[in-house]
Structures are given as C-alpha cells and as structure tokens.
Amino acid sequence: MDAQQIAQVTDMMYALRNPAGLPTYPIIFVALGVLTFAMHILFVQLLLGTSLVALYAAYNNHPLWRRLGAAMIDVAKVSVSVAIVIGVAPLLFVQVVYDPQWYTSNVLSADWVISFIILLILAYWAMYYFYFQNYKREDKTAQPKSRWSLIVSMALMLVVGFIMHSLTTQMLHPELWQSWYSNQGKLDFSGSQLHAYNPWRFAFFISMAIPVTGAMLVTYRRFKSVRSDADHTYLNFAAEVGKKWILVGSIISFVLYVAWMASLPETAGNFATSFWGILGGLGVIGYALWAQIRLRGEAKFCSYMALPMALVIGLIVATSREVLRYDILNGFFNYNFFDYKIVMDWYSTGLFFLTFALVGGSVLAYFLTIAWKAGQTVGVYTPSATVNKMGTVAIWIMVLWMIQFFAVGFYIWAK
Ligand code: HEM
Known part of the structure; x- marks a missing residue:
C-alpha cells in the first residue's frame, strides 16, 4: 500500500468514530478489556479442556478416567456460564474504544454475529443434555449415555469461538473492508461471510485449553484432598494427568504461538520479534518450566498456584494480543485510540x-x-x-x- 492509500484508510476509520466521545480515559477501557479478555479466555479454555476430559473418559473404560470425566463435566458447565458472562465485558470495552473496527467487522459478517447466539444456545443445550442423561448414575465408572451430545456441544463451541476469532481478525484489516463489501463492483450487503481468519492464532488460543485444564486438575486434587472421605489414589491420578497436560499442552501452545507470529500480516511490522511478541511466547513455554519446578512430586501446598499462574500467563498473552492490535491499527494505519475525544x-x-x-x-x-x-x-x-x-x-x-x-x-x- 502506498502512503495515499494508507491515509484514505486512516480517514475512513476516523470518520466512523463515535463523535460523542468517551466518558473517561481510553486507556482505562483498554486495560479493562485486556483484563477481562484474559478472564474470558481462561474460562473458555477451561470449558473446552474439561469437556475434552469428559469426552475422553466417556470413550475410555478406565474407572479412574470415568470418575474424572463425571467430575469435569460439572466444571465444564459452570465454566460455560462464567465464560459467557465474562465475555460480555471485553465486548463492551472493545466496542467503545475500537468502535469503527468492531462494528464494521460485525456488519460485514452480520449473519454470523446473529447465529453466534443461536449456536451458543445449542452448544450449551447439548452439554446439558449429556449432563442430564448421566448425572443421576450411581455408578460413575459405567459408560455414559448420549456421548454424541458432548461431541456436538464441543464442535458448536468451537464454531462459536471461531466466529469471535474471525470478527477480531477482520477488524485488523481495514484495507480489505471495501473489497469484502463490494466484490469486483458487486455490492454484497448479505453479511453472510466470514472474510478473515488465522488458523494458527485460533489454534493457539484453543490449544491453551490443554495446559489450563492441566492446572485445573492439579488444583482439583489440592482442593479435594482435605476432605475426610478423599480418595487419594483417584486424586493423585487426576493431578498426574494434570501435570502431563500442563507440560505437553504448553509445548503445543508454544509451537502454535510461534506459527501465529510467523504468519502475521505485513501490517504488523516487526511485532513478532518485538518485546511483547517474544514475551507472549516465553510466557507460554515458561508455564511448562514453572510447573516442572513447582509441581514436582506431591507438592501439595503449592498446587493451588497452578490456576492463578495460568491466569498470569493469560494476562501476558492478552497484553501481547492488545499491543499487536495497536501496532497494526496505529503503527501501520495511524489510527490511535489514545486521541479519542473525552467528555469526562x-x-x-x-x-x-x-x-x-x-x-x-x-x-x-x-x-x-x-x-x-x-x-x-x-x-x-x-x-x-x-x-x-x-x-x-x-x-x-x-x-x-x-x-x-x-x-x-x-x-x-x-x-
Ligand atoms: C462459549 C463459547 C466461546 C468461545 C469458545 C469463545 C472463544 C473466543 C476466542 C478463541 C477468542 C479469541 C479470538 C482471537 O483473538 O483470535 C474470543 C474472543 C472474544 N470473545 Fe469469546 N468465546 C465464546 C463465547 C463468548 C461470548 C458469549 C462472548 C460475549 C458475550 C464472547 C466475547 C468475546 C470477545 C468480545 C472477544 C474479543 C475481545 C477482543 O477482541 O478484544 N465470547 N473468544
């Protein structure tokens, strides 16, 4: 793109900005956006990861896996509601500060934005269907009924997440908005397409479900171990699975993070090798190293730390993700949220x-x-x-x- 084309895109974005201004400093909205996104994605990862444990257990005859699966579907259904409630917060913050980009992205894919809610309801219903079919069973080691509904639930949850991912990616491509809306002179008002995505970025956020759920399993052992009726064989099994998931999951996520950084558009400049670009990756792999050191052996007293630590890593990644957005929209397209009009x-x-x-x-x-x-x-x-x-x-x-x-x-x- 030449300087004139970039200037046109910059003007377009400023023209779309809400002239009413903001009720407080924009940095407050962005900081809260990062914080609440980190919390949202943590619960998204928990819901996906614990569903995966339940699904694996449903197809595995091992009695300890079966018990773990029955316990984790409880965590999954609570995590969905928390993920949804906390998801509203970054939605509010991003649409306030990045309104030109967020609304354009939503309008360009309006059908998907509307179907987002319907798919989410179906996904949650399918999960509850699985739950209601099985929660009354006395024998937690028997094969669960209606396993298909959990598969349907997870697949739909992934579609829902993919819609969010696509909306977030589309807002980073203001240079393409016009071509998406008027394809070779033909105007497309349908909003029926998702126009942009980055499979590595999406896979990275989803893959973090593995180490985060590992952290959940380690914490679960610590939490339940104080009960007088605690079955330590079962709880130790859960923690062992958890430690493995933290290690293997962090490595998988790290590789996907690197792939995401390697596939950034040229508008991101040298973000991949910048401080925040590198810190995000170091945070992810650092989690595996931290867990190796802290969770060696029984390590009962420190295992509560696994989940808060996962949130800290999530916060680092969420900050990197926000700096990337700023680097593209401000660094390349000269759109700066800091200069938003403030009506205190x-x-x-x-x-x-x-x-x-x-x-x-x-x-x-x-x-x-x-x-x-x-x-x-x-x-x-x-x-x-x-x-x-x-x-x-x-x-x-x-x-x-x-x-x-x-x-x-x-x-x-x-x-
Ligand atoms: C329960 C299923 C859900 C899944 C699997 C999911 C997954 C995701 C993923 C993977 C991202 C990161 C996208 C990226 O940066 O590439 C994301 C971002 C986001 N999600 Fe969710 N999400 C879910 C539900 C929701 C709900 C119900 C809301 C709001 C009511 C929501 C609001 C958001 C917002 C606002 C962002 C982007 C924030 C930003 O760009 O700063 N999500 N979600």
Missing part, C-alpha cells in the same frame, strides 16, 4: 468502579465462600452465621445500588 463523566466512571468493587465483590465473595465450603464438606453443607450474614450484606448492597440507580435516573429526568 466522573459519576459514571466512579459508579462503574464502585459497582465492580462493592456489588461484584460482595456477591462474588458470598458465592465463592459457599462454593468453596460446599466442595470441601462431606454430606450436606450448612453455612455458618457469618456466611449467612455475608449473603444478607450482598443483597442489601444490591438493593441500595438499585435505589441509587433509579433515584439518579429520576433526578436527571426531572431536571
């Missing part, structure tokens, strides 16, 4: 962070405490008075939040 709104910015900390904090603290204690209790868990109080406080905080929401709304409306 302290109330909404403050409310956002307070909601996050107080509403999110209190509700999550309550839910996590209940889930944690229930998981470690043999038989029926009865919450203590303190835990019950945590629940009451969380409800009151939500009620106060709703009151202020309507009070401020009415005040502004009446003004």
